[in-house]
Each structure stands twice: as structure tokens, then as C-alpha cells.
Amino acid sequence: MQTAATKTTMPVPPRRHMKEMVAFLQASPFLLPALLLFTVFFFYPIVKVVYLSLYLTNSKGVAKHFVGMQQYVELFTSPDFIQSLRVTLEFVLLTVIPGVFIALLLALLLEKQIRGLSVFQTILFSPISMSVAAVSTIGLMAFNPSVSLLNWILSNLFGIPNINWLNGPWTALLAISIVTIWMNLGFSTIVLLGALRNVSQELYDSARVDGVNALQRLYYITLPSISPTLFFVFVVSMIGSFQTFGQVNILTQGGPAGSTNLVVYSIYRNAFFNFQYGLASAQAVVLFLIVLVLTLLQFLVVERRVHYS
Amino acid sequence: MERNQNASRRPWIRKTAMWTVAASFGLTALLAGCGGGNTGSDENAAGGGGGANNGVIELKLWHAMGGVPGQALQHIVDDFNKSQSKIHVTAVYQGQYDDEFNKWKATQGQGGKDGPNIMQVYDIGTKFMIDSQDIVPMQDFIDQSHFDISQLEPNILGYYSVGGKLYSMPFNSSQPVLYYNKDMFKDAGIAEPPKTYDDVLADAKKLTKKGPDGKVAVYGIGLATYGWFFEQMLATQGADYVDHDNGRTGTATQAVFNGPEGLKIVNWWKSLYDAGVDLNLGPVTSQTQNAFLAGKCAMIIDSSGVYGNLVKGAKGKFEVGIGPLPRPAGATGGTIIGGGSLWITKDQPKAQQDAAWEFVKFAASPQEQAYWTETTGYFPITKAVYDDPGFKDWLKQYPDFQVAVDQLHSSKLTYATQGGLMGVFPQARQTVQDMLQAVLLGKQQPQPALDDAAKKVTDAIKNYNLTVA
Numbered sequence: 001m002q003t004a005a006t007k008t009t010m011p012v013p014p015r016r017h018m019k020e021m022v023a024f025l026q027a028s029p030f031l032l033p034a035l036l037l038f039t040v041f042f043f044y045p046i047v048k049v050v051y052l053s054l055y056l057t058n059s060k061g062v063a064k065h066f067v068g069m070q071q072y073v074e075l076f077t078s079p080d081f082i083q084s085l086r087v088t089l090e091f092v093l094l095t096v097i098p099g100v101f102i103a104l105l106l107a108l109l110l111e112k113q114i115r116g117l118s119v120f121q122t123i124l125f126s127p128i129s130m131s132v133a134a135v136s137t138i139g140l141m142a143f144n145p146s147v148s149l150l151n152w153i154l155s156n157l158f159g160i161p162n163i164n165w166l167n168g169p170w171t172a173l174l175a176i177s178i179v180t181i182w183m184n185l186g187f188s189t190i191v192l193l194g195a196l197r198n199v200s201q202e203l204y205d206s207a208r209v210d211g212v213n214a215l216q217r218l219y220y221i222t223l224p225s226i227s228p229t230l231f232f233v234f235v236v237s238m239i240g241s242f243q244t245f246g247q248v249n250i251l252t253q254g255g256p257a258g259s260t261n262l263v264v265y266s267i268y269r270n271a272f273f274n275f276q277y278g279l280a281s282a283q284a285v286v287l288f289l290i291v292l293v294l295t296l297l298q299f300l301v302v303e304r305r306v307h308y309s
Numbered sequence: 310m311e312r313n314q315n316a317s318r319r320p321w322i323r324k325t326a327m328w329t330v331a332a333s334f335g336l337t338a339l340l341a342g343c344g345g346g347n348t349g350s351d352e353n354a355a356g357g358g359g360g361a362n363n364g365v366i367e368l369k370l371w372h373a374m375g376g377v378p379g380q381a382l383q384h385i386v387d388d389f390n391k392s393q394s395k396i397h398v399t400a401v402y403q404g405q406y407d408d409e410f411n412k413w414k415a416t417q418g419q420g421g422k423d424g425p426n427i428m429q430v431y432d433i434g435t436k437f438m439i440d441s442q443d444i445v446p447m448q449d450f451i452d453q454s455h456f457d458i459s460q461l462e463p464n465i466l467g468y469y470s471v472g473g474k475l476y477s478m479p480f481n482s483s484q485p486v487l488y489y490n491k492d493m494f495k496d497a498g499i500a501e502p503p504k505t506y507d508d509v510l511a512d513a514k515k516l517t518k519k520g521p522d523g524k525v526a527v528y529g530i531g532l533a534t535y536g537w538f539f540e541q542m543l544a545t546q547g548a549d550y551v552d553h554d555n556g557r558t559g560t561a562t563q564a565v566f567n568g569p570e571g572l573k574i575v576n577w578w579k580s581l582y583d584a585g586v587d588l589n590l591g592p593v594t595s596q597t598q599n600a601f602l603a604g605k606c607a608m609i610i611d612s613s614g615v616y617g618n619l620v621k622g623a624k625g626k627f628e629v630g631i632g633p634l635p636r637p638a639g640a641t642g643g644t645i646i647g648g649g650s651l652w653i654t655k656d657q658p659k660a661q662q663d664a665a666w667e668f669v670k671f672a673a674s675p676q677e678q679a680y681w682t683e684t685t686g687y688f689p690i691t692k693a694v695y696d697d698p699g700f701k702d703w704l705k706q707y708p709d710f711q712v713a714v715d716q717l718h719s720s721k722l723t724y725a726t727q728g729g730l731m732g733v734f735p736q737a738r739q740t741v742q743d744m745l746q747a748v749l750l751g752k753q754q755p756q757p758a759l760d761d762a763a764k765k766v767t768d769a770i771k772n773y774n775l776t777v778a
Contacts, residue, residue: 162524258587
């Protein structure tokens with residue numbers, strides 16, 4: 001037995017090779033459908049995007065003129081693209097942190113069992129069932145400079161002068177952030193609420209026995225217990241914010257003067273408006289790398305603090 | 310304990326789901342109600358298509374006419390369908406010009422199936438359409454059936470002729486004019502609409518009113534940062550937008566709008582804004598139209614094609630007046646005839662192309678054009694309309710429109726007023742709009758902003774030319 005074992009470890013014996021091969025062959029028919037889908041909808045587009053980013057294209061998206069890395073150089077020397085990146089980061093900060101925070105607050109409130117709660121739950125969750133277009137159209141009405149209900153409320157109840165929301169550089173980004181937070185709030189809240197309801201009651205019970213106050217309860221029991229979900233919501237919101245498009249397209253078209261020109265919108269603009277698929281592809285590659293790095297960072301840094309039971 | 314809680318939790322889920330569904334139904338109904346004014350019925354909502362059915366040739370017409378013009382276009386299509394029994398045209402509203410044009414680009418080369426048989430394209434899409442080679446030049450049909458184009462308005466022909474050939478049939482032609490609120494002008498003691506840049510600034514100051522709280526309640530002017538206005542204002546000074554005589558004697562290779570004429574426009578625009586008399590609502594003109602109709606500004610600049618919309622919207626509130634497009638004192642150029650034209654796509658059977666030509670001819674006929682102008686405020690493309698007795702009566706009823714007609718007829722045809730020709734015009738217009746916003750918001754000074762914009766457009770032209778050849 002022992003001799004056999006030493007024999008098998010050093011040079012890999014042909015029999016184990018065979019075993020692995022057989023296992024692989026057995027597994028591959030099961031993997032094939034998924035692989036095929038991934039190839040068609042994921043790997044092929046990625047390769048194609050990288051390929052197109054090296055070319056100038058005509059209006060039908062056919063690569064016409066090889067330019068190598070020129071479009072990447074152009075991007076990083078273009079003040080427009082730098083602004084676009086900066087605005088996107090600002091937007092992510094403006095939406096993700098307040099969005100998750102508000103969702104957590106609401107979920108904590110909704111977890112309590114009070115009479116008439118279902119009405120509030122319905123109101124909060126209803127944006128989930130609406131499309132980006134509908135939400136943005138409501139935003140368009142709310143922020144309309146001529147007939148804005150929001151401005152009317154602000155000026156009549158709080159004495160804040162009329163704000164030309166969508167035409168000031170900061171207020172436009174703020175307006176889009178508000179719409180985005182509102183739109184995503186229902187989803188984040190419902191996911192967090194689900195997590196809250198799964199926190200073990202025994203932990204709470206024993207905490208009560210130990211005479212723990214509400215804040216301590218929240219900090220030492222609730223938050224650690226829901227941290228995997230909190231982390232999930234955080235990552236998903238961040239990726240979603242990076243990919244924001246519809247709100248910008250309907251509310252501001254990237255204006256005024258590029259102050260809401262988020263990267264994905266500018267990709268759309270270059271690809272389907274200016275028909276520079278090459279440049280748009282280069283932008284897409286850059287965005288992909290940024291999101292990849294940020295997500296990896298989150299997994300490396302934040303996940304350490306996440307508690308999986 | 311655990312089970313008990315679960316049981317007590319479940320009912321709210323069901324209730325919440327029910328309420329959510331009910332609420333979203335309610336909202337959808339509400340939004341659908343607000344979204345009225347869309348042209349076309351449900352059957353028109355389908356995308357492209359077209360083909361023969363029971364011997365009737367079905368055609369799809371894609372257009373970008375909303376509101377009053379949309380209804381008027383539907384009326385022309387209905388007239389056509391009633392006038393004969395062999396061809397049936399369905400008009401499909403595809404959103405604003407840009408949206409419609411971009412949808413076309415996405416379905417390019419599929420004319421008969423997913424795309425349109427007849428396509429309305431804005432003026433600045435002309436060069437792109439020709440370069441795409443996915444259309445049949447209108448000149449082919451004109452030559453074939455000996456259609457007399459001498460009856461067409463010369464300025465309009467001037468814009469759409471490229472190399473002596475008509476590639477599309479002009480349809481909705483317009484020029485920007487100054488609309489003003491006659492009641493506000495009377496209150497401010499101003500007798501005439503302003504004609505020069507200085508007049509506009511002076512009048513706008515008089516018209517701007519502050520409320521009791523010190524905030525501006527009425528702005529003198531609401532100037533949309535729409536690139537089309539900038540193009541027109543260049544032409545009134547006789548300046549070109551791109552090189553090679555505005556792309557008319559050769560392929561454009563460079564943007565040249567950053568000269569002293571361009572600077573004059575931007576400086577004036579900024580002076581209005583800095584004086585606090587210009588309401589800046591971004592580049593979308595429907596926003597300034599709404600503000601004008603709501604009495605938030607006393608003047609706007611917009612296409613003559615929205616005259617019908619404005620008169621209708623202002624009914625019972627105030628009287629709408631028209632003045633010529635303002636220009637710097639002493640400028641002697643003219644305005645460019647803008648708007649849209651009809652194109653016949655290539656990827657469809659010959660029988661459908663011929664059927665499409667029948668519709669195009671019908672839409673260009675004096676009778677339909679008279680109706681079109683009277684309802685919308687777009688110019689008639691044929692001169693015959695001006696002799697039409699019904700049209701003369703209409704002009705008497707709306708004498709202000711004569712200002713627009715005079716502006717068109719007094720514009721001499723030069724390279725500047727013929728309008729620039731390049732494949733990336735939509736992008737160039739967008740670039741100019743961003744430039745205007747950057748200047749107004751104080752992010753950039755006028756001359757550097759203009760130079761930057763011109764460089765961006767030049768780069769885009771160079772890339773485009775590389776991919777077309």
C-alpha cells in the first residue's frame with residue numbers, strides 16, 4: 001500500500017489522468033449549454049468590444065481603419081472623458097451610500113409590526129414595479145422649471161427660491177441621484193428586510209436577558225447578522241449606479257455642459273448617436289476595468305468585515 | 310415561536326403584493342392619460358414592415374412630427390389613402406428627429422422589413438443619408454416621371470440639392486423666428502419686435518419682471534441652447550460652418566464656426582444670460598415653448614413650424630407675434646431653410662419604391678402643402694401655394710406669418726444660407742450645444758470654448774471621412 005502511494009504521488013500516473021479526463025468528458029455535456037450562452041452573450045461581445053476599440057468604424061459598426069491604442073490615448077487626454085469619469089464617481093457616491101443607508105433605516109422601521117404598516121410597505125415598494133422610463137418621466141414633471149410641484153412645495157413651505165433643477169450643473173446631478181435613489185429604494189429595502197427577518201430570534205432573546213439597549217442590539221447583533229446581505233446590496237447598487245443610463249437619457253441628455261454625462265450615457269452617445277463604435281468600445285473597456293477593480297477591492301477589503309454564520 | 314412569527318408575517322406579503330399591483334395599475338392608467346397628444350392609433354405603434362396584401366401595397370412612413378404637425382401629417386396620409394385604393398401608407402411616429410434618425414441608423418439596410426419605406430429625415434442628416442447608400446436618389450424618380458421641380462421654392466431646393474441632384478423631397482421646411490408675447494410687449498410699451506442683438510438685450514431688460522420677493526417672475530427671453538439657432542445666426546452674418554464652402558464645393562474637412570461671427574453670437578448670448586434676462590432651460594425647445602406659454606418669458610426663438618402649436622396653446626391667454634430672427638446690426642446674410650425631407654429607402658422591391666414615390670408626390674402637391682402650412686406654420690415647398698385663394702385668406706387671418714415668409718424670400722442663396730453639409734452634423738450640433746451651456750454656466754470663456762468645439766467637430770469630421778471613403 002505504502003509503496004503504491006509513494007509511486008502515485010511523484011509523477012502523476014496515467015490512471016489518474018484518465019480519471020480526470022473521464023470526469024471532464026462526463027461533465028462537459030452538462031456545462032455546454034451554460035458555456036454556449038456565456039460565449040454568445042458574454043465572451044464574444046467582450047472580445048469584439050476590445051477588437052472594435054482598436055479601429056475606427058463606419059456608421060454600421062464595421063471596423064474600417066486600424067488605429068491601435070490611439071482611441072485609449074484620446075480618451076485619457078480628453079477633458080470630456082475625464083469629466084465623465086469624475087461625474088460618474090460623484091454619482092456613485094451620491095447614490096450608493098445614501099441609498100443603502102435610507103434603505104436600511106426603512107427596513108428597520110418596517111420590521112416593527114405596527115398597524116397599517118402594509119400601506120407604508122406598499123408605498124415604498126411600488127417603484128419596483130415601474131420602469132426607468134416611467135420613473136424618469138415622473139422626475140421630469142417634478143423637476144420641470146415651469147410647472148414644478150417640487151419647486152412649489154419648496155418655495156411655499158420652506159421659502160427656498162425656485163431651483164432650475166435640470167439646468168444647473170450640481171442640481172442636475174442631484175436631481176438624477178434623487179430619482180435613482182427613489183427608484184432603487186424599494187429593491188434594497190425589500191432585500192434588507194428579508195435579511196432582518198432572518199436574524200435568529202434566539203440572539204435577540206439572549207441579548208434581552210443580558211439587558212442590552214436598542215443601539216447595542218443594532219450594532220452587535222443586527223448589523224453583523226445581516227452583513228452578507230448589506231454587502232450584497234452595496235455591491236449591486238454600486239454596479240447599478242455605474243451602469244445608469246435611462247434617467248440621464250430622459251432627464252438631462254448628459255447636460256448641462258456634460259455635468260451629468262455618466263460614462264454609460266457617453267458610451268451610448270458615442271456609439272448610437274455619433275456612431276463612433278470604436279471610441280465607445282474603448283470607453284466600455286475602461287469602464288469594465290474600473291468596475292472590475294472596484295468590485296475586487298470591495299471583496300478584498302470590505303468582505304473581511306462581513307460575518308457569514 | 311419561530312413558526313408563529315412566520316405565520317403572522319405572511320399576510321402582509323400577500324397584501325403588499327396586492328396593493329403594489331393595484332397601485333401600479335393606477336399609476337399606469339394615470340401616465341397613459343397624461344401621455345395624450347401622441348399621433349397615430351395603436352395599430353401604428355408597430356415598428357417597420359410593409360409589403361403587399363390583397364394587391365394593396367402597404368408602406369411604412371417613419372416621421373418625427375409630434376403634436377399639431379403630427380396630426381396634420383396623419384391627415385395628409387389619410388387623404389392619400391382615401392385618394393386611391395392601391396397603396397396604403399401607415400405613418401409611424403418614432404420620436405424626435407434625433408431618436409428617429411438613430412432608429413433608422415440601427416435598422417439601416419433593412420428597408421422593407423424592420424425599417425421604413427419612406428423616411429422623414431431632418432436637414433442635417435442629408436449628407437449622412439447620401440453617404441449611407443441605402444436610399445434611392447429622389448432625382449431618379451423625378452427624371453423618370455418628368456416631375457416639374459421648377460415649381461419648388463428655390464431656397465428650399467438650394468438646401469437639398471447636392472451636386473445638382475435632389476436626393477430627397479423637401480417636406481416640412483422651416484426657419485427660426487422670434488416669437489413674442491404681444492400683451493407683454495404692450496404692457497412694457499414696446500411697439501415692435503427687436504431686430505438686432507442690441508435691441509433684444511434692451512427689450513429683454515424692459516420685459517423682465519421681478520416678483521414681490523425679488524425673484525425673477527418673467528424673463529425677457531427664453532433662449533434654448535439649441536445648436537440650430539447658432540447655425541442660423543452664423544448664416545445671417547454670411548459665415549460658413551465648415552470649410553470647402555460649407556461642404557458644398559467639396560467634402561468638408563474642418564469646422565470654421567469659431568471666427569469673429571461665431572464669437573459675436575456667443576458673446577451676445579452670454580450678455581443676455583449674465584444680465585439675468587435669459588431663462589436657460591437647456592437645449593430642448595419644447596421646454597422654452599412651455600415656459601413661453603406659461604408666461605414665464607416674453608420672447609422665444611423657435612422654428613416657424615411650431616407656430617400652430619403656439620397659437621393653439623396661447624389661445625385665450627395672450628396673442629402670439631412673430632418677428633424676424635435677430636442679428637447683429639449691419640449683418641446682411643440670410644437664414645438657412647431647415648426642417649425635414651422625405652427619403653425613399655433602397656432595400657425594398659421596385660413596386661414599393663414606385664408606390665412610395667406616389668406618396669411623396671402627393672405630399673408635395675400644392676393642395677396638401679397649403680393645408681400643411683395653414684395647420685403647422687411650416688413653409689409650403691411649392692410656390693403655387695401662395696396663389697391658392699384659401700391660403701391667401703389664411704394669411705390675412707394670421708398676418709404675423711407674413712414676417713416668416715418675407716424672411717424666407719429675402720434670404721439670398723449663398724453657401725452660408727445653403728447650409729453646411731457634413732456627415733457628422735448631429736454630433737456637431739450637440740457639441741455646439743454643450744459649448745453654449747459651458748459658456749453660460751461660466752465654465753469656459755467664449756473664444757476658447759468656440760475653439761475647443763471647432764476642434765472636436767474637426768476631429769469628428771476627419772474620423773468620419775476616414776471611414777466613408
